[in-house]
Amino acid sequence: MNNEKMRVVIIGCGRFSKFFVPLFKAHPVVEKVYVCDLKKERQQEYMEKFGVEGYESYEKALEDKSINAIAIFTQRFSHGRLVINALKAGKHVYSAVPCAVSIDEIKEIAKLVEETRLTYSMGETGAYRAPALFCRREFAKGTFGKFVYAEAHYNHDMSIMEDAFKSSGGDDWKKFAGVPPFFYPTHSTAMILSSMPGVYVTKVAAMGYEGSPRTDIFGRDGQNHYDNPFANEAMLVKLSNGGIARISENRCVGWRAPETYISQFYGTNGGYEFSVANHHLSTWDPERPGLVKMRRVTDELQPVEVSKMIKEDYDSAIQNISEGFGFYATSPIQPLDRLPKEYEGLGNGHNGTHHFLIDDFCRAFATGKLSPTNIWAVARYNIPGLVAHESALAGGVLMDVPDLGNPPADWEVLDYTK
Ligand SMILES: NC(=O)c1ccc[n+]([C@@H]2O[C@H](COP(=O)([O-])OP(=O)(O)OC[C@H]3O[C@@H](n4cnc5c(N)ncnc54)[C@H](O)[C@@H]3O)[C@@H](O)[C@H]2O)c1
Structure with a gap:
């Protein structure tokens, strides 16, 4: 302490x-x-x-x-x-x-x-977005059985990113904007990997997309500081538990929001899927072999006001979600009772995740325990992207991904939910 x-x-x-x-x-x-x-x-x-x-x-x-x-x-x-x-x-x-x-x-x-x-x-x-909290909880409960396959994405078109790079990039902003998408892979990797604590990437093969119209930003003729031709990158990874995952990071894509999500997370006994607004869970039906029980779990994963609109006026809901509806709000699955009472009513963002991030740092500082997003956890989210970019530059060559291991055994890690 x-x-x-x-x-x-x-x-x-x-x-x-x-x-x-x-x-x-x-x-x-x-x-x-x-x-x-x-x-x-x-x-x-x-x-x-x-x-x-x-x-x-x-x-x-x-x-x-x-x-x-x-x-x-x-x-x-x-x-x-x-x-x-x-x-x-x-x-x-x-x-x-x-x-x-x-x-x-x-x-x-x-x-x-x-x-x-x-x-x-x-x-x-990504560690506190609703799909990650849901898959983490259900995976720990055994709902999915043995993990087999997942996909996660971070879609952020350059037309939205421009302001971020212009903010401090000055006249040279395009040279920073051309950063390889996989140098910033953690939003998508964290969603899958934090759902299965201790699991890490062992091998990666990746490809890059060179067809972006933004040839002023992406290319190998001095457009950027990274000699990076790819606006989008996708990787296929092998995980330490035998499962497979696909991760895509896109900076040239006709999609707005939600920007970070798990689209599929499958195990031998069940699966989770998300599409545009709705979240679903399937599990084998014990009474009817070969059939599954399908449940819409949207109410737990979307903010209350978003869920309500999805039911009452789906077309308006999906348009509004794409324009940021729910971005500042929390969802029922998020463990709000864990947070200090001083945070009630304070501004939030990125789908209700900000409060958890600062609280994790502060309670790790106060307790001497490790934050859930400690260096050993986040190395596992970050390093696969850095190797994947090398793989993409080499035309999709399969590469080993180094792992820094688990945190020291005598150092307790704080729980995401308590
Ligand atoms: N979802 C997310 O987790 C998320 C979303 C947005 C941004 N970010 C991250 O937040 C960070 C900041 O993003 P931003 O959009 O505010 O960037 P920004 O360019 O608007 O701001 C960065 C600021 O840091 C200052 N700075 C740089 N080096 C400094 C130094 N040595 N000492 C003092 N000041 C220094 C710059 O002058 C600039 O004002 C980025 O790393 C970005 O990746 C994360």
Whole structure:
């Protein structure tokens, strides 16, 4: 148990961290929240908006003994080194996704966390989305039997992504926007893998799609910093439990929302499917061999107001879902009673997942236990993507995926639901 209160510096005052400053401020474990950005006008805006103090720089925060935690909300390519230096400086670290864009950095983070026993938690929204919570619960209960096959997707067309890259990319934003989709694979991989704790990817073969009209962003003629021709990537993976999964990350696709979902999750005894608005569960019917019992489980997985509209006016519901209806709301399956009472009524996002992510970091900090999205868990979500990109560049060659193993046996992992 850590009797200290958290004094955290939030690094990056861009488009995303605004959702999280109020959650850090309200958490009972947190004593002081500072915000910091290289762009001082953004930092000033945050200070005024959220009534918090600014901090001079990331480097100064690492030197300051009174600061015991750092929360990284910088651009997606920069997390690895910032996390490593913060751990080396003895700080607990929260990081937005992805963990890092190189396997060596991910290994170094795991080594440092093991040596220092500091908290590291990656804010993976996919881990708390309703389909992941549902498949995790039903898999643990044995509803699916032995796992056989699943598919998960993260669809985010460049027309939606542009603003994220323009935010801090300046005139060079396209060079960052051309990042390989599999350098950011965790939303989709986490949904399947977190449903089966301890399971990891052993082999991967992947392909990339080169036909995007955005030849100004994707290509190998200097369009981007990554020499990446692929706007979309898909991988087929073999899992350590013998199952198979297909993951696709698409940045050129005529689809809006829901953006991250498990479309299928099958076992020997049952299966889950999602399509557009409705969630379904099938299980063998014990009284009628060869037939299954089909159940619509939408009411548990969609926010109450979304479920209601699906029943009353399906056409409006699916249009509204595609435009973000339910994005800020929680669903009945989400374990809200786990959260501090101070979070009631505070803003949320990504289908009601934000509160859980900050609470996981704070309770890991306070209890000394591991966050569910600890480094060993998230290495398993992140590394397959980095290898898959190599496989895609090599035309779909089957490759081994390194695994960093389970967390140390004497380090308890917090439960997603309690
Ligand atoms: N569903 C999700 O989990 C989800 C959704 C959106 C964004 N994200 C992640 O959140 C992160 C932030 O995204 P964003 O859209 O806010 O980016 P952004 O570009 O709008 O903001 C990043 C900010 O970090 C600042 N910064 C960079 N390096 C810094 C440093 N060393 N010290 C201080 N400030 C620094 C930049 O000046 C910029 O203002 C990204 O990594 C992204 O992947 C995750």
